[in-house]
Amino acid sequence: MTATDASSFPTPRTDPGPAYVSRATLQPSPPPASTVGPWAWMRTHLFTGPVNIALTIVIALLLAWAIPPLLRFLVIDAIWTGQNREACIYTPDRTVVGACWAFVTDRAAYFTYGSYPMAERWRVNVFFALLAIGVVWLLNLKAPRRDIGGIYFFVVLPIVSYILLVGAPWLGLRTVETNLWGGILVTIVCSAVGIVVSLPLGIILALGRRSTMPAAKLFSVIFIEFVRGVPLITVLFMASVMLPLFVPYEFQPDKLLRALIGIALFAAAYMAEVVRAGLQALPRGQYEGAMAMGLSYWQMMGLVILPQALKITIPNIVNTYIGLFKDTTLVVIVGIFDFLKTIEAARIDPTWGAPTVSATGYVYAAVFYFICCYLMSSYARGVEARLARADKR
Template sequence: MTAGSRTLPLSFIRREPIPPAPAPALVSGPLAWARANLFSSPGNAALTLLAVLIIALVVPPLLRFLVLDAVFTGENRDACRPEVVGRPVGACWAFIANKINYFVYGSYPIEERWRANVFFAMAAIGVGWLLWLDAPRRDLGALYFFVVFPLAAYALLAGLPLAGLPTVPTSLWGGMLVTIVVSIVGIVASLPLGILLALGRRSRLPVVRLVCVIFIEFWRGVPLITVLFMANVMLPLFLPGDISVDRLLRPLVGVALFSAAYMAEVVRGGLQAIPRGQTEGANSLGLTYWQGMRLVILPQALRIVIPGIVNSFIALFKDTTLVSIVGIFDFVRTIESARIDPNWAAPTVVTTGYAFAALFYFVFCFGMSRYALFVERRLAAGQKR
């Protein structure tokens, strides 16, 4: 139909009903999640089926060894010997239960082990205070964990005769106690020292920048095992004959310096990711260099590199096993020492000891990893649009 030179649209009325549309695909629920994450493509589907096959092959034997055929009670090797109990024997958890105090405290005097328990409690309070994002006065928590706690822990564990605490030589420390001590010292020392090294490497002062670069590159270019040997064997050679360094203190210093060098590079990556406009904005507000770093730049940089920081902490926690090479009785060394006890000469004792060690390290490292993911999501919530 036309009106003059214009063409008028024709109206159309459907007389037949529209057939019903198919049900929409699931957008939520377990099936939708599996379709999106496990079977989104032929390659992902193949990898999913392969993972299921590996789980089916690995998990049942592990479950049978660790739980179903395991022995949980007993006083000696007879409890874990198949020819004695008359059935297949899996993990010998009775051995772990019998030696658990040695695994936790090493040769620390029994009557003084309450001091180690207080140390564990103080460490838990400090860690919990810092990790609880909504905790009151977290600034005091940082002061407690980085200043008060190290001093109090040293007085507790090593002894303070003036306070009635007899001296306990570090040669008697061992087990989880040493592992946690080395880890905490490395973490407490590496983070602030690493931040200072990162700032020094970006400094405009040539001498400060050169010193920091040499320090970082030297420690990052040497394996940790070499650092421990140098700290344990060579450090006393550079000191006067009447000065001796505690045998545990030597690897503690080496681990702290080694970890600080790696932490410096992680923090420097975060500083480089901050736009220059943030520094200019801090300057425009009249903030000094250190005020701008503390209030504007460092909070953003550290948020960016949370995965790298946590990865360094996890690597440090696992690397504490290397101190056993220089004669320190850490957790793994106590297991190696306990497994040769003739009273527990059973076929599965060795495997059980290392399975217990693997479980210990997995729990701590997995916990750190999951907490890092939680913090990332929490801090990233304000960045989403």
Template sequence: MTPQRSFVRTASVEALPAPRSVAGPVAWMKENLFSGPINTAVTVLMAWFLFWIIPPILDYLFFDAVWTGDSGAACREDTTGSEVGACWAFVIDRVNYFLYGSYPVDLRWRPNIFFLVLAVGIVWMLWLDAPRRGLGAIYFFVVVPLVSYWLLAGFPAIGLERVPTGVWGGILVTIVVSAVGIVISLPVGVLLALGRRSNLPIVRLVCVIVIEFTRGVPLITVLFMANTMLPLFLAEGMTVDRLVRPLIGVAFFASAYMAEVIRGGLQAIPKGQYEGAMSLGLSYPKMMYFIILPQALRIVIPGIVNTFIGLFKDTTLVSIVGIFDLIRTIESSRLDPAWAAPSVNYSGYAFAAIFYFLCCWGMSWYSQSVERRLAASEKR
């Protein structure tokens, strides 16, 4: 038996340098902002751009802004004797009109309850650890629409007098249009996406025509068609409410785009997932509900949220067909002679920009948090 031999290194080995630490803000900046010549140049350029644009914005919105006043005289330089920024006094004076439009003052508690009911439904649906999320879905897709309609439009059977949609306006209309579009576009988009991948030729052809025709025309065209042509398809004597028409157009338009987003997720699912589900004896509806759709929707979360954000911003186009959304209320308010001042026009639009930015940023932030959570669960 051959004896084992061991060898011991006698020469000294040069010590390796300590691993570079990335802890702390300074180390993070070196690693991410100044890691090379190009990165450093881009960082310096962006810092200069922010330093050039942010101070004037802050001066206009806050430091030089006018917060109190009852007319445009408070926001004119010839009256104040100094440079004037945003006229927030105008926004504060008209904030109720921006929020409710011409909704009756003594009935505005009903939109307030609508906002509360909708907020509860949104939190219940978006909170991933919320209890009884199945009931939350029923609440959001069934209870919220019914209660919202009864509150806003009225329901004489329970003592709520009718309020015509012609007096609705402002943020109320923006929320209603976007909420209806979002709630309808997701399930209808799923059905259209499944129909486009169907093995039934007639179903597939109809879904393809609906999707491609809708995506091939601008939203303005869809709104005009819904506003002017939809009543032509109804029986004589029947009519459609002037707010319901753009609601149908927006939901129809968003559903087509949502269908293509979801179809991309369905195509990304490996074929083995379908074969595995069929080998378990699952029917087509159960296979889609339990196996395929959850994976597909998780893949296309960024696309879904991007469609929602685009839909939320596109609600401003309903003003073209005579609906008083937030932008329309601002445009009508700035024409008031009592608030004649140069900064009034920009102040109203600045308020709208802040409102839309906060809402869209909130949707984007939530989608990113869900993506991070799902990515972390996959690593376990």
């Protein structure tokens, strides 16, 4: 190529261009301070309008009025160590006495086991550990072989728990009568049995109420309406007094088993209406589509209808479980020492006859029930969020 030919090509531009055009990419500017941070959150959630501002101020004043006395009673002025009532009574040197946590520490074993023999309480601890393993294995979605976890929770755990708690002389475990059980042990047993039994029984009752078979529908309607029409105390009395009349004397269940049956039947009636609401919320097309695919009735319910109905009613199911967990305190009416009853019995003990002992015991019970109910509610919210993400795909 000659110099003449090269000169015919356009010369590349080497000037930097206009001075007002930047060739470097600028970093994004931070958002305005009014849109991020705690102040922005407060403006968005607490001070969005006159009504919201007024409610925020009222709630802040209520918290400022309630929290300092509670902190002084529960923490600052609380008594943490002691052997008897002398540690928690007023004296000339101690004119302010807060919560008597020494009482809770001293009676913690009684609150947990009731009158269960001290030498056998390791069996209760093993039961708690096995129950925790089963719950985590069944509810944790990342746990391996959750199918085996279901068999463990619904088949193996009840059998092993019965052997541990009641006893098996042929295994060297002495028999412990249920009238010696008490405290958190009874509360957990009643709640676990009611929660596990009520859902499948409630599903059967809900399907029976929507059935086209007159006998099944009539039985389900009568059972649900009768149980829902009476308070739980009445059901517990009927289970405790009338149930032994229908079985021979040698086969009469003990007092705790009668209460467990009453709680399970009562919760199942309410659970049936919760499940029925989910079944009615599904469009007719879901039923027709399942039948068009040639599915049988039980295949249609198990594979298509019930999974969707239960997903819809998760909040109501958890609400029923939480109510059932708190209603187990009513078993004290039929003479069973649950967690709250052990606190009632311990607070009137002259050894701990101090002014703040009763309030401390009830605070301890409130914290226990709140933690358990909050854990159930939190897990349910997580399940709802996961299922909601699946619907958005």
